[in-house]
Amino acid sequence: MKRQVKIATLLVAGMTLLAACSNDGFKTTDGGLHYRFDKVNKDGQQVQEGDVLVGEMTFKFDTMTLFTNVGKADRIMQASPNFPGNLHEGLLLMHVGDQATFAIEADTLAKFMQPDQMPPTYQRGTGQKFYYEINLQDIVTKEELEEEREAFMAEAQQRQENEPQMIADYVRDNGIAAKPNADGLYVIVKKRGNGPKVATGKEVAVNYTGRLLDGTMFDSSVESDAKEGDIHNPQRTYEPLTYTQGRGQLIPGWEQGVEGQPEGSQLQLIIPSALGYGPRGAGQLIPPFSPLVFDIEIVSVK
Secondary structure: OOOOOOOOOOOOOOOOOOOOOOOOEEOOOOOOOOEEEEEEEOOOOEEOOOOEEEEEEEEEEEEEEEOOOOOOEEEEEEOOOOOOOOOHHHHHEEEEEEEEEEEEEEEEEEEEOOHHHOOOOOOOOOEEEEEEEEEEEEEEHHHHHHHHHHHHHHHHHHHHHHHHHHHHHHHHOOOOOOOOOOOOOOEEEOOOOOOOOOOOOEEEEEEEEEEEEEEEEEEEEOHHHHHHHHHHOOOOOOEEEEEEEEOOOOOOHHHHHHHHOOOOEEEEEEHHHHHHOOOOOOOOEEOOOOEEEEEEEEEOOO
């Protein structure tokens, strides 16, 4: 399974156990980690240091679920060393096909966290625990991860080399007459408003939809656009984005593109990656060295 690594470290680093679990089937490693195997597959591939675990995980504080991906197996964490007693010690016991639960004393974890990072129901000295319930379905080895990294870097380099031509082709194919500024940013004014102008320090509200040059939508504040682009999130509130111009809250190409534009304007920005997310990209939908197209409506300027 070769999805982008989404390693849910979830408070893994720096964990030790100082107290024993109750008699509910848990055993204890030499380092002090408490664990219970609910399904064992000794014939399966065993986790090695540096491997990434693929499967389902539920992370709980006592009975309260803090995270789960059950029903949607994915890369959940990496077996990375720390010191005896942390979760890493338990992961190295697992084989593909195993199901196990690991328990962490909340009082121990609290020593490594700020008070506001602990669940609000946490009470010191009451024996509360964090639980990791893991259904291991596959392993991505450290060698496979290195191959992925090399392929990723090669693809990124190719994208960087192709970017100028990609933008030129998009401009030509879409009949865009506007010229880029010195930084390669295109600002296409589709409708010019007559309200106050965007300027540094002003509060700006905008509706927007962002796409890659191939039309793939990666974000939108407009619900109908999000549905059309198959990125609709029913838990999101779709409304104009409000930000303060000039404070670096948004990518440079956006702020350059809307600077000086009056309220009520509708713009399209073609943003080269140097003014966008550059060599890192963003999330799963924006690869490295990706030019971006934003359709923006300036709703208000205060």
